Amino acid sequence: DAGVIQSPRHEVTEMGQEVTLRCKPISGHDYLFWYRQTMMRGLELLIYFNNNVPIDDSGMPEDRFSAKMPNASFSTLKIQPSEPRDSAVYFCASSLSSGYTFGSGTRLTVV
Amino acid sequence: GEDVEQSLFLSVREGDSSVINCTYTDSSSTYLYWYKQEPGAGLQLLTYIFSNMDMKQDQRLTVLLNKKDKHLSLRIADTQTGDSAIYFCAERRGNNRLAFGKGNQVVVIP
Helix, strand or coil, X not given: CCCCEEEXXXXXXXXXXXXXXXXXXXXXXXXXXXXXXXXXXXEEEEEEEECCEEEECCCCCCCCEEEEEEECCEEEEEECCCCHHHCEEEEEEEECCCCCEECCCEEEEEC | CCCCEECCXXXXXXXXXXXXXXXXXXXXXXXXXXXXXXXXXXXXXXEEEECCCCEEEECCEEEEEECCCCEEEEEEXXXXXXXXXXXXXXXXXXXXXXXXXXXXXXEEEC
């Protein structure tokens, strides 16, 4: 298995632009999680899905953030419009029963 | 963070043992985990312990769990330069959700 695949690995964008981060979970995993990691706040859970259904999005910072999981093999996290304070590493993780498998992350820089 | 507490930094000489500590909050947590994050990479599951165990050993790794004090520790024997990383503890809460600590950076000095 190729593991959890995230794209792009790096993204640099200008303030105000739309950013879309992508994640392909491990086949058969029924949970998918989006995290944001910064030096100041550590790992923050943004949203998670179970069987493609959003379960808890209370960690999504603002309405500028949205996430979808149209099918079991794909999820997106969108930021529109992006702001410099959104600069962080965004991780996707998937899980079946216990323990998570993380992707390599997307490093987002908003200038 | 989500009230899972870790100390932030540990420096250790190559060959010595490292001990990383963590305090969690939910006494009903069923599983507790240790993850390792190397620079530029995602978190990698190192080991886990079920809540009815006191200790788990896995090669150079020893996990100790004190449920009464909600204290978890990870001991790395014969620490090597490849062990330099950030280590996160996590507790499993409801709905298969993990709550992570802020991480503990371990620097191994050759």
